[in-house]
Structures are given as structure tokens and as C-alpha cells.
Amino acid sequence: MPERTIMERVTSAPVYHRYRDPDLTELAHRNETLDVLLGHHSVRSFTAEPIDTATLETIAAAAQSAPTSSNLQAWSVVAVRDPHRKSRLAALAGDQAFIVEAPVFLVFVADLGRARRLAESRDVPLDGADYLESTLLGFIDAALGAQNAVVAAESLGWGTVYVGAVRNNPELIADELGLPSGAFPVFGLAIGRPGNDTAGVKPRLPLSAVLHHDTYDVAAADAGVTAYDERLGEYNREQGRDTPWTTAVLGRLRDASSLKGRDKIRHSLVSRGWPSH
């Protein structure tokens, strides 16, 4: 077998694709878990291969293995496989076709409903649940579980993509899923066997812009942005896109209308039993 050139070795390393940083071609450690994590990319094209209940249970067990604040386990997940329900959910979540294409659409739910029903049945107060802190707790718990689900699914060869657009219409999504009061849809996760998937690994900001030692270094946080615009630009050109990262960031957060309905999330939270004081 011919020896690989240095360049071939560098560009085949997972960390190279993650950053496209010529100065970061190797990490100190490498194993199967790290390769799954570093090789992540969102998949938005799926084959028709179904996903069975046993696989869903495996993924859910990995999700439940995530740490959870005070062991409250303030989250749930609804696995939607019914094509009609997936279509209705897709229409409510930005009309994203891959939601229907994926054999399963998981909707992760921040869930203090169980605790609320427990308090009701014992006739005790649960006022702590009404504060923003408890809302954050439920959302954080749901996110930690979901990301474990992503890693588990990808380790089994499935592709995944999150769908924050579930929060465009949280009340209608909640109705569609029959969520009780105290349960709030946080995001969806489409899972399926990758189909015509050419996305590849999307580079991230330079490590030095994100990892700070002992105290936060604003100069370092901002210094990597120009280099990143170039590195992501290269990836975007390969994908037939041309919006620089800096333009995309400013556009995504420009005003209330760029939140696509999510500017009303406080109202939705209150209506679903999350006062969030």
C-alpha cells in the first residue's frame, strides 16, 4: 500500500474537517467515541428504511442516561412515526420536507407536568416550578437528553437533524402531540438512514475563540472570526452556498421577525403552564 502524503494524513483526520485549521491537525486523544463526536454533521435527506421500536428504545435509554438537574428528569420525548402526523408537524415546523422523509421525528419536551400532577395529588405547593429557573432547567434537561440521543443514533449509523422550528408554533405542536399542561415542546429531532446526504462536516469557530483558560479573553473570542468566515466560506462554496457566517449570524438575530414566531415564546410558555417569572 502506497504511503500517504502528509497532506492526505492531515485531511483524513476528523479534527481537520471540524476546523479546517491548518494549525490544528491533530488532537492529543482519539477513540471511537471522539470520532463519532468530531464526525457529526446534520443530515437532511433520508432513505425509506424504517426504524424499529427496539432501536428507538436504545436511543431513548442513551438519552435518559444523560445527567439531569437534581435528578428531576424534567423532560419527555414523543416518537412520531405516523406519516400523517409527521406531515402535520412538518407544516407547523417550517415546512421542512425531511421531517416527513425521516422514519421517525422525535419531539423533545420540557416536562414539569409530572411534578405538577404529583404536587396536585398531594395537595402541596409547587411554586418553585413557576420561575424562569425551572423553565431553563426543563429545557436544559431536554437538550442534554437529546444530544445523547444524537450521539447514540450516529454511533449506530443513523443520521439526525434537530428542528428548532418546533418552537415556531409550540401550542399547535403541543395539541398535535396531546401534551398535558406543564409539557412544552423544545425541539424536534429527525432520525433516519442518511440518503442523498452530501452535507459533510461543517467547520466550527477556531478552538482558541471558544476555549478560554481561567478567565474569558474577549480578544481571542473575536480574533478567530475572520479566519472562520474564510474556512466556513470554503465549506459553503462546496455546498453551493455563499452567505458568510458573520452575515448569517447578524441576519438570524436582526429583529423580532427573524425569530419566525418565536418572539412570542414567553406567551406560549405561560399558556402551557410555565409562568417563567
Ligand SMILES: Cc1cc2nc3c(=O)[nH]c(=O)nc-3n(C[C@H](O)[C@H](O)[C@H](O)COP(=O)(O)O)c2cc1C
Ligand atoms: C436546537 C437546534 C435547532 C435546530 N433547528 C434546525 C431546523 O429547524 N432546521 C434545520 O435544517 N436545522 C436545524 N438545526 C441544525 C443546525 O442548523 C446545525 O446543527 C448547524 O448548522 C451546524 O451544522 P452541523 O449540525 O451539520 O454541524 C438545529 C440545530 C439545533 C442545535
